[in-house]
Each structure stands twice: as structure tokens, then as C-alpha cells.
Amino acid sequence: MTMTTTLDRTTLDQLARGTHADPFAVLGRHDDGDGPYIRAVLPGAESVEAVDATSGAVVATLEELGDTGVFEGAVRGADPYRLKIRWPGGITQETADPYSFGLLLGELDLHLLGESRHFELASALGANVTSIDGVEGVRFAVWAPNAKRVAVVGDFNSWDRRRHPMRVRFPAGVWELFVPGLKAGERYKFAINGPDGAPLADKADPVAKSAESAPGTASVVAGPQTYSWTDEAWMQARAKKHEPDAPLSFYEVHLGSWLKDGRQVDWNFAIEKLVPYAAQMGFTHIELLPVAEHPFGGSWGYQPLGLFAPTGRYGPPDDFAKFVDAAHAAGVGVVVDWVPAHFPTDPHGLYRFDGTPLYEHADPREGFHTDWNTAIYNFGRREVQNFLIASGLHWLERFHVDGLRVDAVASMLYRDYSRKEGEWVPNHLGGRENLEAIGFLQHFNAVVRERVPGAITIAEESTAWPGVTRSTSEGGLGFHYKWNMGWMHDTLNYMEQNPIYRSYNHDGITFGLVYAFSEKFVLPLSHDEVVHGKGSLINKMPGDTWQKFANLRALYGLMWSHPGKKLLFMGGEIAQWREWNHDGQVDWPSIDDPAHVGVQRLVRDLNRIYAAEPALHRRDCEESGFHWVIGDDRANSVFAFRRLGNEGDPQVLVVANMTPVPRHEYRIGVPVAGRWSEIINTDSGIYGGSNVGNSGAVETAPVESHGEAQSLLLSLPPLAVIALRAG
Template sequence: MTLSSAYALSRDDADALAGARHGDPFRVLGPHDTPEGRVIRAFLPGASAVEVLRRADRASIATLPQRGETGLFEGLVADKAPYLLRITWPGAVQETEDPYSFGELLGDLDLHLFSEGRHFELASTMGANVRTMEGVEGVGFAVWAPNASRVAVVGDFNAWDSRRHPMRLRYPAGVWELFVPRLAPGARYKFDIIGPGGVRQPQKADPLAQQAEPSPATASVVASPRAHRWHDEGWMQSRAERQAVDRPISIYEVHLGSWMRPDGSVSWETAAKRLIPYVVDMGFTHLELLPVAEYPFGGSWGYQPLGLFAPTGRYGSPQDFAQFVDRLHAAGIGLIVDWVPAHFPTDPHGLARFDGTALYEHLDPREGFHHDWNTYIYNFGRREVQGFLIASALHWLERFHVDGLRVDAVASMLYRDYSRKPGEWIPNIYGGREHLEAIDFLRHLNAVVKERCPGAITIAEESTAWPGVTRSEKELGLGFFYKWNMGWMHDTLLYMERDPVYRSYHHNELTFGLLYGFSEKFILPLSHDEVVHGKGSLFGKMPGDRWRKFANLRAYFGFMWTHPGKKLLFMGGEIAQEREWSHDREIDWFLLDNPDHAGIQRLVRDLNNLYRNESALHVRDSDPSGFRWIVGDDRSNSVFAYFRQGNDDQAPLLVVCNMTPTPRHHYRIGVPRPGVWREILNTDSRHYGGSDMGNGGGVRAAPLAWQGEGQSVELTLPPLATLVLRAEG
């Protein structure tokens, strides 16, 4: 049968297809019923012939004539049954279903929930997902680009030809979709987008890709739909108890790419074999990884991510990452990952001006650009953006069983004038500096996590005195579970960097943190931020000769592990790394050949075990009844002493810190109980590289009233050391 000119494709439509400009391909391609019969059109540039086969029995039912040399094939077909296209290419023949013969990919409910910012399974709906339609296996692509005039998916499967697979627009959601039959996992792809005014954008990686090429390549990858078979049911059921505020939480913070490179490379498999046993041996309860969501620039350490649903391809596949998490849980270790909703980089293949407009970000740089990091700021007031970010958070917690998200740069989200001069920011609707939309987003995020992910935690890196970061949403707080205590970190490091001769003048730098130490549920962080950008290592910050540097660090660790609050230590700190951290090399493991460095490692291991085994050091971490000063004002000697109390029926611990290199003999301290006070930790022990001065394992309290207590003990305080004593009997 011959198709009349009345129902042949118009020249304008044909030219738009050939020029990769047609914005409504389903109107012209695929099967269409006309008064003359069913017309099938296919646009296949480079093909020499196209035959239509009945899908049921592969019988030939039509041959589609080509119009000129444009690659447009169209003709009448008498049979309306589902069909295949047999395509003759130079040197090959391909049989496949016609992408334009399939119905809509996304349901109306999916689109409605997405537009409302409440579709929390976005990764299974949008992006690229292996699926079956009408009995045909393939991949469904869907991407949000509401201001685009045309979107096509390009990849290896179509020679990256932007003419071949234009997509259907689902109005008014602004989502473009297409089912590509017979496509399999592993296919690389991007989106080709024409923005307003007909301006073609750089080809974009998929914002919802679940897998990406290893850097520096930038294409998205169709991920395998095969779900990991988890073996951590026991862990997941006990997780809420393990991560509760009255349990010990000691976190080892790691940049995986520079922790250890046994053969010059890093993978999830090698990390499982080496990192997990190390974390267990060192007594940490949790591993925290710097961001593992896909990111383009290695020097950002992951803090400028573009693939918020894809584990970085640097270390392996998503399945490899899931296996790593499973093995962590089998070893009794929780996993926290850093997650970055505060900003994203300007790379042209990423989210920036995604559909030719400021879609994910604000258009006005006073709201949408971070000068500190040269990055864009998410438009938290847009429902679709909020939903995108929350869906990302849930993706890590639900699909990969991650136990917690440490939310980066929260302070930059809370304040519209963050790091901005007058005139460089726009006030909120009330004229204030608070970022109301970001506050709403954070509260919404934390509420959804609590509802959907029992036992998972969120942690705020928030560097200001914003009130109620860890209060519940009902109490008008932000709803986080824990907050990094940045003030404690700053003040105590400043104190420890001072020569001991001057410390008496800055006594309050160690005591001030207790004035607000129970206002939030705190984590005490000695993080990566403190050992980069010219700040030196923790060891390098310590004053004095080498002996004093080691002694200062030992005393500081003793103070930190006995101070109220959960613990976090960045890798290298536990071996007294001397050089500043660099992401380009592994930490200096050879230092452990030196007894002093090995002594620091033994101390951190013992501190973790002490912290876990002595409930007085953790059960009331966020309760002021768990801490009491007994000596907080001895400026002249730079001595600090305090009690840590667990449950009421348990013996208290006495902690004493001497922050000078001068030993203190016959130093009397009041205690609430008679009997023996056993010395259970001495950072000056020779086991840790110290001078081995101490109290012979313990002292007996005398019935001499002192400092308001009915009993007292007389101690020898070693130089630059922390002692921990437990009441016995």
C-alpha cells in the first residue's frame, strides 16, 4: 500500500527530526492510525532499509520506504499487531521493538508525587531503570527538564547521536520519558537537551543515575536491577539501640582513596579486607566515609557531588558498595556517610543550568552561588528540589543500609548571609537572615528519615550557635540526632597549640565547652578539616620538642575520650601522623615502626575500649548529671579534674588532666567514696611511650574532707598526662 501525501510526514516535521530539534516525537514517530490505515514511521539515520515484522511470529507485514536520504522511513501497515523493526545497517542487521510504539512510562501518581516533592522512591521511577513493558525488556529513561523544548537520550546504544532517541514530555510535570527496548545494564548514556530559545546545552549526566563511569569520565551508566541479598537483619534490628544517645559512639573518619593503597589502587573489596578489620581492632563503633556519591573533581574529596544517587565509580560498582556495607555490619560496625545537600559544582555536564535555566539552583547569585566554594546553591523553596534531595538521602539509607548521614555545611544552609557582605544577600520574606526554605527542608528531611528508616541517624555539621539543632521538629528544632561540636574542637585545639607556660592564661578554653555541652546531643570531632589547607597534623599542632608533642597529644586524647559527647577522629590521628593529610597519598603507616607512634595507636585503641566498657563515660553523654567538676579553677597548675557518672548505682570515674610538663606530687582531690580508687588509664604509661609516672595502679581515699567531699585522694600527676580512676568497693 502506498501512503498518500496527505498523511505523509510534513517537511517541517521531517526537518526537525533530522536537525535533532523535534520536541514531540510521539506525535510523528511510531504507529498512527489514519483514514488510509495504520502508518508506521521510524527515524533511523544511517539505515538503508526497514522491514516491519509481526512480533508474535516474526512474519514480515510491511516494508517502510525511505524518504530521500534523511533516515526517515514511513509506510502503511495492514496489521495492527505489536511489531518489530528489522533494520539494515551498513554491515549488520538489527531486530528490535520500536521505542515509539510503547505507551507512557510514568503513572499519573508518580508525576503528581514528584511535583509535590513527596516521591521518595525517585531512583526507581526516574533516571534509568531496567524494566519490562508489554513483555519486552529494556530501559526506561525519565528526566526532569520542564523548560526544555526537546530532550533526547544518547549513549553507546545509538552512537551518541542526538537525533535517534528524542523523548516524550509529560506535561505539566516537566518530565521527559522514553522506553528503549532491549537495552541492558552497563550501557553508558547522557541527556541531550535544547533549552529555551533553541539553545543546545552540553550533554548532561543523569541527576538520578544510580551508577556512573569512573572519573574522569562523566557518563551515567544503566545500573543493574539485581538487588543485593542482605545478611544484616540482626544488625538492622538492633541499630536503634546501638546508635542511641546513651550508647558509646566512637567514629573513625576516612577518606577511602587515601587511607591505604596496598598496590596503588583502592576498591570496596580491598577496603573490606583491610579497613574493616582495622576499625574493629581499634575499637571504633562506626566508620564515617567522606562523601561517596559520584563527584567529578578528586580534589574536592567528594564535597562537590553531582551524582547524589550513585556510589562513586572510583572504587567499584554499587553492588560492591552494598557488599562492603554488609560486611561492616557483620563485623559489628556502623556506617555513616557524608552527604552534601548544601551546594553542587558548576561542571557543565552536571546540574548547573540543567535545562537551560536555573532549575536546581537559584538564578540570582545572591541566593544561588557560594563564593567560598564556587558552587551553586540548591533552591530549597522548590518542591521538586526538596523531593530530589530527600529521595537521595533515603536512597543511601534504604537501598544501601547506611546507618547515618552526616549532613555537610548545615550552617551555610541556615543563613542567607552566610559568608556574604552587605548587599550580597537577599533577606527572607520577614526581612531576616534566616533561610526559611532551607530550615523547612532540613526539618522535613529529618522527619521523613525518622518515619521511614528506624534506627538511622542524621548528624549536622553546624558551626554556629543555632538553637535546637538536635531538638525534635515538634519542639521547633531541626530534628537532627547529633551535632558536631565545632566550638569544642576550635577551643580545645587552640588551647593545646599553646606552649604550656601560657596555658594558665587560657584556662577557660578547656572549660568553656561545658557551659553549653548539654544544650545539644554532641559529637566531639577531630575531623579532616583540622589537618588540611596549611593547618598541619594534630601531632604538628602540639608544642614543644618531640617528647612533649607526643605527651601533649596523649593527654589531649585522654581529655577528649573522657569528655561528655560522642567521639570522631580522622584517619592518621591515631598514629600521630606528622605530615598534613593529602588526598594524593596514603597515610604514613611506616610511622608505626617507631615506638612512640605505635604507643599513640595503642592509646587510642585502649581509650575506645575504656569508653565502650565504662558506662560512666557514655551513658549520660547528653545529660548534665553525668558530669561534675571537682577541679575546674586551678589555673596556676593547668590541672583539670572531673567526675563522670553513669547510672546512679554505678561507681563514678575520676578524670585528672595535668596540662603542663611539670609533675604534680601530693595533689589532693576530694572524692565522694571511700576505699580504693583504681588507676585504670594513665596516658603517661610507658606502654604508650610515656615516662611511666603514676600512682602504682591506684590510691586509697583518706577520711579527709576536701573540696566539699567527705573523702580525698592524694595523687601524683604525671607531666602532660590524663589519669582515669575508678572507685572500687
């Protein structure tokens, strides 16, 4: 040592090695009784002085204690002071001392964190650009209650975990530090020593609002929100657009593989290309596969680690806000897929974050998905619930997102999901239900409904769990809508059958109506149906090329006329032949073929008619809005039903002929006499069909049929769906 110090050898050694757990007790300005001194840890510095913050006069010369990187010097008067540091290469840095600032998080923040009710979590934790006592910088805070020590590291300190150790705030278990002089754009992580003092791999910030693009794994300091929203009218009106009686048609998109066009795919590109396309096609919403930051692109976003950060792959957070605003200006809503079920075990992520199973269960029978090699959130831990709910609210409130589609809900609800006997732990009642996850989902949905009225939550839930869209006050999970996976499975299974065998699978179409009104459903033809060797939608269809296109058009005709909201994955609207590849793009050159253009035109017209005809959407979720006319014509594979809106709305008759044989003079009873206009015919020539139909309209005849006093004599085109409106 070159000078006398009041530090004992153990403390000095801990500071030098980066293991001291209470930096504010020894760093900064202190008085040991013989006068004030300043102490700093600055490994590699050539010299350190303290200068008066106002005059710049030197008030202390700090000398290194041996070769420890710890500098100390007696100070004469001035407070506040700044540190003037000379680094190798003639670089001089002048900065306020991080250890000259008092407590950072306020009592309200700590109270809400302690109660696990801090729903604006990103304003308290993470990295926030701020000013303290007139000094600009970044306040860092992270929840790591079992850590022995936490430091913030980044480019600003050469990723040296000795330089910026943080202060812990008990009992919240939150570590905090203000680093003067830092600005938005800085990369950073947290260097954590576990309960045993051993250093962990540097961790990305769980509440980072920005992150560097993969393969980088650092968090990035995000600046204050600067985007000026222009969507007030949309936000005021959107609640009505989301009601069960409204037409909802979702265009599901993986942005990175939608269209490349020889350009960088980013949010500005999406504004230019995707937004007008979705609007032109008549979709009410764009639904994005997860855009939260994720380390592995091949997960499509379904293994996220940055639940508060839009992925850096497509640009900065404000550009994402700009995209949402542009969609709203075009009359299109935005829904994002959100993944609160599980997370990957990358060493820089949430897994054993502070050296303990903090976010996940300790027991792998509860805390690990063998199917996906991911960790399962511990939904019974209040802080974890708070973290997840705050994440969902962040997307809805910060980015004006209109809804969250919650992924893998079934895996959350059941403790034995995809597990064999002996591989799971029953709940405290001895059952298979995950009571903690149920409580979390109910809590989440209740908070969303209270704080973000007008936004919607949608469950991807593949079982018969009762009450997914029932209110929480009635014991339900509280979602607004649920994906109807049963409809998807049964309908696709039916459509894949050769028409000659469809009479034996007639229930594939009719059975779904038994439960169609048990929940508020979305009918999904999603990305899951066109990956992993399942082939594209059109390649699922039987027959020769003409029949494949006719079958696909008929499938869409059934889907858009069936009760329930609609969802179609990109590429399906142009009958893409190829299975989806996340490294490629939609097969846009195929629309040079009239057959593909015809399918695209049909989807556009189905969206338009679905929105324009009240009978097709107003009572989507009510049994009284649907009436079977013919559900038992197995021999001919013909189905007919009526859709009804409110009183005074014209009824719509839908008839499907699922064989390649045209059926002329097919009589169907209807309750309204007079003219019935053909508003859709999937066999129309403009869609690539054979143009069999009813010349645009049919008049009823006073011939009794199907319990009605009058009837229509129709020509049913082959492998097609027609819809006729009364009046």
C-alpha cells in the first residue's frame, strides 16, 4: 500500500475482487472521525482526483491502495464533488460519483414492489434515464433477493464487475444504482454473485425496455418515450370494435418472413407494406407472432427473454409504436402473441437468475417443460405474477397494442400437461389442475379489463377447460376470446378427406356446432397448421390441382360463414403451395397465377361481406344467431344453415356442397318469401371456379320444405359454398 487506510484487509480484498456486498458503506464520501475522505474502485486508472462540482478546484487526490484498483484520499471541504479520472492513453473522464447519491427508489415503489402490485414495473426496475440533483444519468434497479452481490456492467465500465456494485433495498430484494453521465443506447447487463458468493454468468435485464439484436444478448438503455401518438380517435372507439357482436378477422404474421423485397425488414418497412396490405384485404387486425425479445430466431418468438422489449431485429421501440399508430390510422388493430407460460434456459436470461430458482419452480416436475426444454414460471410466487402482468400491461399501455393472444394456456392449466405418471406433482388438493396458474390468469385478465378497457385477451387453449371466456366473477378465466382448436382440427380433418369418403366423416363439420357457443371463439387457421411437415393449407386439400383450389375456397367459405371470429396465417390467403419457412418469405410470385389471385380475391371479399352483413357477425357468440337447415344430408355431403343478426337484419342462408358433383334443383326451405341475393359463391369464375351458381339471385316458390312454407330451388356448385341474403 502507498498510504494508510481505515479499511481492513478483508474489506479491501473484497473490493478489489468484486465480492463486497455493501458498497455504499465504504465507497463515496465518508468520515472516519479524523476527517472526511473519498474512496472509489477504479481498476486500471492512472490517477484519480476529486474536484469541486462548481469550481472545478481539486479538493482531494486519491491514491491507489497497492495494486487493488481501490483509490482513497482525504477531502478538503467540497460537497458535491466530481471524480476526475485519468485512464491509460491520455483519456480523462470527469463524472459525478455514483456513490455520492442517496436512496433511489421511493417508498411508494418499494411498497408496491413488496405488495407485488407494481404494474408499471418498467418505471421502477430496469434502466431508466433520469436526473438526480441536477445530474443526468441512468438509474438501474433489479430484483435479485437471494444474490450476495449485484453490479451493473457494460461498455461504460469495460464490463468490469468490480466497478459499479449496487445497493440492496430490504425487504424488497431490489438492487439499485445511479450511474451519472450515461445516456440512452448504452449496452448493459447485471453481474450477480449467487447466495454462496460465486459469480454467475452476466444476466440481461428482465425488465429491459430495449435489447441488442441477436446474436447479441445485452440489454440496451432505452430513452424516455418520445413518440407522439395520433390514434386518440381509434383508442376511444376500439372497445366497440372488439365486442362479441363485431366482425373480427385476424391476419397472423411472422414479420421476418412475410416479405423481404430485398430490403431490411423493420417496422418502417411494415408500415409501408404490411399495414396497407392488411387494410386492403379487409382484415380488422394484424396479429403478430411474438415480438418480445428472444435469443433464438428459430423459436419464432415463442421462447422470449425480454418480456418488456420489442425485439431489436426490427428496429427501436419507438418504431414499433409508430407501426401500431400507422395501423390504427389505416383502421387496422394490432394484436401480439404473448408468452407467459415458460422461458428458455439461456445463461444470460431468467433461469436461476440470482443463483436460485427465482422465476421458475425448483422441482423440474413443476418447473421444466421437457417438450420445449424451457423453464415454467412459478405462478404461485406473487413477484412473478407481478412481473408477468406488468409485462402484458406494458404492451397494451406503452405501445397501444389492442390485444394479447396468450400462448400455450393449456400447458399452464394442467400440472400433468405432456407428462407421464410420476413426472408431475399434484396440487394441494390432489388434483391435476394448476391452481396457481389459474389464479394468475384470472388476476391478469381482471387487471387488463380494469386498466385497459377496450383491449382484448385471447387464449390459445386446446382442451375443453370450462369457462375460459367466462368472467372471473363467475369463476371463469376472464379471457375475451378463445381459439377454437376443436373446430380447426375437425374441419381440417374433414377437408383432407377425399370427397368420396366425406359422407362417413359428416360429423367433422356438424359436431363443432354442439359447443360453438360454449365460449367466445376465434376460428384459427394458424401458423401451427403449416409447419413441421404439415404442409400448406392447399396441399392438405385432396384431388387434382383444380379440386385443391376448389376445396380451399370452400374451406374459407365455411370458415367465414361459421359462427366465430376469424384468423388466417399469412400465405394462406394466396394459397401458397410451400410450407411456411421462417427463413423465407410468403410465396408472393405465385400471385402471377390466376388461381392464386382468385383465392386472394375471395379472402378479401369474404372479409368485406363478413363485415358488411350483420347476420354474419352480430350474434357470432350466441346460439340464437345460428340455425341448422340441413345437417343430415350425408349422402350428398351438403350442409345448409342460416345466420341471423338482430331484429331487422337480413338473414343469410349458407349452403355447402362438399363433393365435386354439381347439384341442380336442390330445394331448401327458407322463412322469408321473395328474392334471395347470392352474396358469395366460392365457385365464381372471378375466384377461379367453374361459375356454377344462381345468376346472382333466386326467388322463393310457395313449396313447403324443411318446415317452411316457401323454399328456394338452388344450383349447388361443386366443392363450393354459396351464401344468399334475404331481401
